[in-house]
Every structure is written in C-alpha cells, then in structure tokens.
Amino acid sequence: MIHRTIRGIEIPALGLGTWQLTGDACTEGVEHALDLGYRHIDTAQAYENEDQVGTALRNTPVDRDEIYLTTKVWVENLVPAAVRRSTEASLRRLGTDYVDLLLIHWPSTDVPLERTLDAMMVLRDEGKTREVGVSNFTPSLVRRALDHAPILCNQVEYHPFLDQDALLDLAEARDLLLTAYSPLARGRVMEDETMQAIAEAHGKTPAQVALRWLLQQDQVAAIPKASTAAHREANVDVFDFALSEDEMDRIFDLAGDERLIDPSFAPAW
Ligand SMILES: NC(=O)c1ccc[n+]([C@@H]2O[C@H](COP(=O)([O-])OP(=O)(O)OC[C@H]3O[C@@H](n4cnc5c(N)ncnc54)[C@H](OP(=O)(O)O)[C@@H]3O)[C@@H](O)[C@H]2O)c1
Structure with a gap:
C-alpha cells in the first residue's frame, strides 16, 4: 500500500468505496477488503450502510487505528446542531469513537459554509x-473553505474521462488531498480502447490501469467501489507495475468535461 502524506498526515492512497454496498454484502465486502490489505474505507450518512461498515470494523482482526475511515455529513445536516447530532449518530452506527476524516458531502446553498466548518472543527477539537x-x-x-479552516481533502469525481486540472493545481499549491471518486468512471474505463491497449501492454485490466494512473499522481487517492470479491482483489493488485510518462499522457489526453455524478443540487462547475 502506498500513502499520501498531507501536512504530516498519512493517508492510504487506495481505499474501498461503499456507495450502493448495503446489507451483508457491505459487511462482507469491507471485511474482505481489510483482509486483502485495504486500510482506507469510504462511507457516508447518505449511503445508509454505516451500521454494516461498523459491523465489519468489529469483526475484522485489523485494529481500528490501522484503518483510515471517512464519513460524510449529508446536505440536510449542515447547520451546526445537525452536524453534531448526525456525526454522533454516524459514530454510534460505525461503533467507533472517531472517524479519521469527516467531509461535507455536497456544498450547501442555504447554510453558510463557515458555520458548518466551525461546527466540524469543534468536533475535531473533541476528537470525534x-x-x-x-x-x-x-x-x-x-479556496473559501481554506480561508476559514484547515481542510485536508476535497473528494470529487475524477477518472480518465474528466479533466480536474484546476483542482489538481490547487491541491498541489495548498497541500490538499484530492480523493478521486468514481475512479473507474463507474466501469466505463473497461470499454475505452486506449485504456484497453495500455492494459494489454502490462498484462493488466483497464480498471487497474485507471487506478495506477491515479496513484501515480502525487496529491491523489482513489476509492474504487467493488461489490464482487474478484474486483476487490484486482483493484488492490496495482502495485507491481508502473505507467510510463507517455502512457500517463495518453490517459490525460482522454479527459473531457462530462460528469457522471451530476445531481440537481451540484454546484456550477
Ligand atoms: N462524494 C461523493 O459525492 C461521491 C459520489 C460518488 C461516489 N463516491 C465514492 O466513490 C466510490 C466509488 O465510486 P463509484 O461507486 O461511483 O464508481 P467506481 O468505483 O468508479 O465504479 C464502480 C463500478 O465498477 C465496477 N468495478 C470495480 N472494480 C472493477 C474492476 N476491477 N474491473 C471491472 N469493473 C470493476 C464495480 O462493479 P462491482 O460492484 O460489480 O464489483 C462497479 O460497477 C463510491 O463507492 C463512494 O464511496 C463519492
């Protein structure tokens, strides 16, 4: 496993995404990932699986302090009292005293960002x-968030088909982690000819090449979701090969501006 070090804090660069993993499949998937060596798990209040992630954390022989655990405060919970109430409920469901990273899931147009961040910083001071x-x-x-609080991370959609140059430049300039969600473009990387050609040259799959491409970018972590055991195994098997500069550039050239995740409440990009 490789790590990112952001302002002295170590974060495993590859994690398991858990959106749409529910019930026993979620518990078993998280336990299996931890068995395979994943040490970073991404959940959210909105995924309605924090209970199941919590069961996996209780079942696994891996110590809690070896696992990097992220959850996210849903958009309806961004006023200060709700930040506290909902985060404490997340911790109860997860069966842990703290998460490693607490994120605002989506920016709010109703609640001033600074009020939410202040409430989150109090939770940080309390060790939650x-x-x-x-x-x-x-x-x-x-930039507005950084003017107010030392945020560590911005988790955004990022894969070979989406240009994130502006956020990557900012991440480098301000020493911020960019966590790539939907890193496999929700499976679409498998169908792309360039990805297939590069994969073939390395004896890997396009999904593994996409993850490797992300992991060869300094400020980036990736959290692929896999409900099948074989996919979880494949996604952690990306540390025994490297992409050349030319291959990296060919993948950068695939970037466009279409977002796969674009709900009505998304900010204007
Ligand atoms: N912050 C946010 O607003 C936000 C939004 C979206 C996602 N996320 C996070 O990011 C995580 C990942 O994003 P995502 O779930 O949208 O998409 P993704 O990880 O890009 O893609 C998941 C899809 O790819 C398939 N897959 C996984 N590994 C594969 C492999 N090695 N070969 C071929 N196919 C493979 C999965 O199939 P199987 O499931 O069948 O294995 C699933 O259909 C989420 O689970 C969540 O934790 C956050």
Whole structure:
C-alpha cells in the first residue's frame, strides 16, 4: 500500500468505496477488503450502510487505528446542531469513537459554509474526527473553505474521462488531498480502447490501469467501489507495475468535461 502524506498526515492512497454496498454484502465486502490489505474505507450518512461498515470494523482482526475511515455529513445536516447530532449518530452506527476524516458531502446553498466548518472543527477539537474536509467543491469553494479552516481533502469525481486540472493545481499549491471518486468512471474505463491497449501492454485490466494512473499522481487517492470479491482483489493488485510518462499522457489526453455524478443540487462547475 502506498500513502499520501498531507501536512504530516498519512493517508492510504487506495481505499474501498461503499456507495450502493448495503446489507451483508457491505459487511462482507469491507471485511474482505481489510483482509486483502485495504486500510482506507469510504462511507457516508447518505449511503445508509454505516451500521454494516461498523459491523465489519468489529469483526475484522485489523485494529481500528490501522484503518483510515471517512464519513460524510449529508446536505440536510449542515447547520451546526445537525452536524453534531448526525456525526454522533454516524459514530454510534460505525461503533467507533472517531472517524479519521469527516467531509461535507455536497456544498450547501442555504447554510453558510463557515458555520458548518466551525461546527466540524469543534468536533475535531473533541476528537470525534481527526480531520475535516469537503466533497464536490469547486476551486472557488475550496479556496473559501481554506480561508476559514484547515481542510485536508476535497473528494470529487475524477477518472480518465474528466479533466480536474484546476483542482489538481490547487491541491498541489495548498497541500490538499484530492480523493478521486468514481475512479473507474463507474466501469466505463473497461470499454475505452486506449485504456484497453495500455492494459494489454502490462498484462493488466483497464480498471487497474485507471487506478495506477491515479496513484501515480502525487496529491491523489482513489476509492474504487467493488461489490464482487474478484474486483476487490484486482483493484488492490496495482502495485507491481508502473505507467510510463507517455502512457500517463495518453490517459490525460482522454479527459473531457462530462460528469457522471451530476445531481440537481451540484454546484456550477
Ligand atoms: N462524494 C461523493 O459525492 C461521491 C459520489 C460518488 C461516489 N463516491 C465514492 O466513490 C466510490 C466509488 O465510486 P463509484 O461507486 O461511483 O464508481 P467506481 O468505483 O468508479 O465504479 C464502480 C463500478 O465498477 C465496477 N468495478 C470495480 N472494480 C472493477 C474492476 N476491477 N474491473 C471491472 N469493473 C470493476 C464495480 O462493479 P462491482 O460492484 O460489480 O464489483 C462497479 O460497477 C463510491 O463507492 C463512494 O464511496 C463519492
């Protein structure tokens, strides 16, 4: 496993995403991932699986302090009292005293960002989260957040088909982690000819090449979701090969601006 070090904090660069993993499949999937060596798990209040992630954390022989655990505060819970109430409920469901990273899941147009961040920083001071961060924030929203609180991370859609240059530049300039969600473009990387050609040259799959491409970018972590055991195994088997500069560039050239995750409440990019 490789790590990112952001302002002295170590974060495993590859994690398991758990959106749409529910019930026993979620518990078993998280336990299996931890058996395979994953040490970073991504959940959210909105995924309605924190209970199942919590069961996996109780069942696994891996110590809690070896696991990097992220959850996210849903958009309806961004006023200060709800930040506290909902985060404490997340911790109860997860069966842990703290998360490593607490994110604002989506920016709010109703609640001033600074009020939410202040409430999250109080939770950090109390030890209920180690760090705070944001998700689905545009560059200008990230700058506004950084002006107010030392956010560690912006979790956004990032894969070979989406240009994130502006956020990557900002991540480098301000020493911020960019966590890539939907890193496999929800499976679409498998169908792309360039990805297939590069994969073939390495004896890997396009999904593994996409993850490797992300992991060869300094400020980036990736959290692929896999409900099948074989996919979880494949996604952690990306540390025994490297992409050349030319291969990296060919993948960068695939970037466009179409988002796969674009709900009505998304900010204007
Ligand atoms: N912050 C946010 O707003 C936000 C939004 C979206 C996602 N996320 C996070 O990011 C995580 C990942 O994103 P995602 O679930 O949207 O998409 P993704 O990880 O890009 O893709 C998941 C899809 O790819 C398939 N897959 C996984 N590994 C594969 C492999 N090695 N070969 C071929 N196919 C493979 C999975 O199939 P199987 O499931 O059948 O194995 C699933 O259909 C989420 O689970 C969540 O934790 C966050």
